[in-house]
Amino acid sequence: MPTTIIVGAGHAGGQTAISLRQAGYEGRIVVCGAEPVPPYQRPPLSKKYLSGDLELARVFLRPESFYSANDIELRLGKAVREIDPARRTIVLEGGESLAYTELVIATGSRPRRLESPGATLGNILYLRSLEDADAIRNALVAGRKLVVVGGGYIGLEIAATAKGLGLEVCVIEAADRILGRVTAPEMSAYYTRAHRSRGVDVRLSTAITSFEGNGTVQAVVCAGETIPADVVVVGIGIVPEADLAAAAGIRCDDGIVVDERCATSADHVYAVGDCTRHPNPILGRTLRLESVQNALEQARTAASNIAGTPSTYEQVPWFWSDQFDLKLQMVGMSQGYDTIVQRGSMDADDFAMFYLREGVLIAVDAVNRPREFMACRKLVPQRPSIAPARLADESIPMQEMV
DSSP, X not given: OXXXXXXXXXXXXXXXXXXXXXXXXXXXXXXEESSSSOOBOSGGGGTHHHHTSSOGGGTBSSOHHXXXXXXXXXXXXXXXXXXXXXXXXXXXXXXXXXXXXXXXXXXXXXXXXXXXXXXXXXXXXXOSSHHXXXXXXXXXXXXXXXXXXXXXXXXXXXXXXHHHTTOEEEEEOSSSSXXXXXXXXXXXXXXXXXXXXXXXXXXXXOOEEEEEEESEEEEEEETTEEEEOSEEEEOOOEEEOOHHHHHTTOOBSSSEEOOTTSBOSSTTEEEOSTXXXXXXXXXXXXXXXXXXXXXXXXXXXXXXXXXXXXXXXXXXXXXXXXXXXXXXXXXXXXXXXXXXXXXXXXXXXXXXXXXXXXTEEEEEEEESOHHHHHHHHHHGGGOOBOOHHXXXXXXXXXXXXX
């Protein structure tokens, strides 16, 4: 009987196992994970799970009974220490060796860590795992002072959640705008205003010098200023977990390099999710995506190929972020745009920003505008040429844009 081993029991690893069975794969499936819990969703960890609005049972991809019912073995609480593509084996923590017919690496990523003096003090926290989310949730007590380091998606979602729980919140961003890696200056300015108007202290172009405290953090020291803090959450990006693959001689380049089938440079080895660098024929380049959509679709692609149905991954990326009562939904990659068009009203928190390059629609950021988001999930892959005046005109339905 063929055996597929999945290294990593996160969102991508869990979906790979589910998709294998959905694709009719009848071989043995083994999911190996360092965490002691079944595969779970990561997006709620900075949103509804963190706020207490989503119970733990709803965070898991499937109930644990699903895996036994579908003959999927979960090897939890033991990390994989070695991959040997020549022998087609893996070695678990503790020394147990398992043989595979096909292997899927779904190791995800880890938070980038600060190295400033005092960065190891207690209550300086990072968010990646369920355990991390629980630690942060326990620390978010009304009336406390929270400092969030980093103005990306995760940092801003945590800031919004904490503000809703009654904390004093300060966001520190080293760059001159928040969300600088993912959106245009207009959207950065909008979200800065949105947070400040709701009571979040957003500080831009601010570098951290050190942390102060006696065992646990008490203050964040910046150039010329000390900011009191009972708890600090750091969200300054992630690093792909590619060390295991690199040690096995699998090609890596800021992630595990895969082709359009999610296959790596090693025979019978696939990789999916945040840990991969993959080609996107629609965008015309390779990239590494920190995206649930990417993790799920790559998992389905790898599973389909292992199950004997050839499949390639060709999709325009899409993302979302919930902050306060603002739902941001994004399609495409806006880098390289030369024209930006607004449809709707920023003042009403109800608008979409369209990005064009040489007249071609390449991306959209929609705030509380699901119609524009859904329409552009179909439009952007077609790379249509649309007049800016038509995009801005709300009397023209999105489905009539082409």
